[in-house]
Amino acid sequence: MTRHSDCLSVLTDSARFASDWRRAGEDIPAPLLSVQTLDPPEHTAIRHLLLDGFRAQDRQALHDTMEREAADLLAELALRPSFDFVGELAEPLALRFITAFLGVDAPDQAWFVPMSRTVVDGMDAGLWPEKHEPAVSARARLAEYAGGWLADPPKDGLIAYVAQHAESAAAAGVDRAVLRNSLRVVLHAGYESASRLLGNAAAALLTTPGALTAFRRAPLAAAVDELIRYDAPVQADARVCVTETELSGVTIRAGDPVTLLLGAANHDPLRFAHPTELRLDRAPNPHLGFGRGAHACLGASMAIRLAGSVFTTLARDYPDARAVAEPEHRRNLTLRGLDRFEVTLRPHTGEEELS
Template identity: 40%
Template sequence: MPSVTDRYDPLDAEILRDPYPVLSELREHVPVFWHAGMDSWALTRYADCVRVLRDHVTFARDPRRTGGTVPEPSLSVQTLDPPRQNAVRSLFMTALRAQDLTGVEDRARLLVRERLNELAGAGPFDVVAEIAVPLSVAVVAHLLGVEPPPYGEFAAVSDAIMRSMDGGLDPALVEPGRVARQQLSDLVDSWFATSARPGLLARVRQAVAPDSDALTRLYVKNTARVMFQGGYSTMAAAIGNAVHTLLVHPGALDRMRDRALLATGVDELVRFDGPVQGTTRTAVRSGWMGGVCIEAGQKVVPLFAAANRDPAAFARADDLVLDRTPNHHLGYGWGPHSCIGTTVAQAGLRALVTAFNDHPARLAAAGEGVRRRAATMRAFDTLPAALLV
């Protein structure tokens, strides 16, 4: 019988359907293991994952710190470590805090309500195509202050970029991702050149000094692209996962009518079955973790999906506990590279749940969903549901 490490293929259909039993077995028996396909040490315990995410001195996000290179289109806040990261991250965080996030949530709730009115009583529909994609594009575009691109076209570009992150497991995904990244970069360039709408992008553009160097402007534009694409893809995946979780946990949606449970529940939905499955760092110097020596230059992958089900960090880790507090899950990352748009993602999920609960039609499953064949982002390609009147 193959060992548990051999059985962990992130792109295997059974793992895509339900990765948690294998991740639990790995966490218990081989919490740190070498994964040849990822060319990395994989970490499954919460404490080990947090240690790596916090310690940017030892574990680098920037490949250049360990002798690697970064293609120009990838130079963004995501590829910088503190202190070099600080100025760009602060620029975007300041611009985000200046936005009307209550207005963002209200607008998202209105958009979902309009979609539900159209879908109620009309038979089965695809949650991904009819709700997750249009809501996510609209919310992120409104936040940035740009005209939303056509949903279908943008979804295809974003999916190609996300799939390319699994290039180590499937090299055929790399080139389509490069092309898609350039397409999105061209779109962001046009926004910087022409968009006059108020929003995060306008604040960022105003804050960048006119005489700033070309590299700074490149980092800012690439970070805007990453924020749009990453915000969209993460929110769309989170919506699909959240709706699926609510469908298979009868009564959970209704319980979240309680405002207190709504606040804690949207975080628990992300912990329980979140979109982002992990991230990559490179060891700057050699050290030990989980009884394994990680050599300088080797990559490590904290597996968020495993960490978020670690019973050492979460009581009843495999249960959906809507009133879980505290809930320091890794669904939005941790430390200096945590998700810039966490508050926006939370607002989008609150809007989704509230709109479902406010609508007179009842949400019901209408068949089996199809999981996307992707290791980095856990998402549905399709998720059939119905609104029963």
């Protein structure tokens, strides 16, 4: 599916299009069963627990802290001739952000980032089957890591809330292994969504003439939404049809896999005027960058606020920020993101050369 309307129809119809492939007779490894892969009604209790935990947190205090950290980090990086926006800003900031929300210390970046990337690589195992088993193992290791949080929970944060309500969740039918896997999903998906959003948005703003200036003038929410639509971290998703149905004149049979090319849907000319242009004041903007329906991204609003804080500071305090090399993308299809992006926050002097 490439059309916006078709992708939206599938995303919002979990009765006919399943995220849980067991409904089509597939055998799913235990480490893959989580809030991300279950469907209602099994999915409902675990999602409600996590949503209640999200709402119980002091998100304003978290964002205030992260805004200060982002400003401090940018000030430090501004002293250097250039730096890697991905490895030195987007990734460490995203990891600090999601673990602070969870209420735990950030893991060693040198251990966590390769593990996280292995999981992402496994999302493309349909094309590269050799990536499947390493990704399953990485998910299991991350789930084991997350399971330690439940055994010895922190005093504050989402983990503390989930641990406090684990018994009532179990009574509602939430399996503890699924709960542990779901916390792994929050850690991994939160980190990957935020870090890739920051990297992709930086590339758009710093390689499109006049975009950083336009960002300062545009309504913040509209600008961030447009950056997500223009180059979303999540480029594809998949469902399996469980009841024969017709969509846009095509018969889809039970058991058929359905691939949703969300990047294409976000550039559908039937839904977006001038879709290839970065229009930071675009409104309305019903992009599918964070999904829709039962499996819409839990932390979308938080990632949006983080991106808004980072790029507001960048545009306000460093209006001369620019790329000094082309952004380098990672070799992924399902999730889109940068491997490296060398930038400078200094004004152009005419003495530098693009590398």
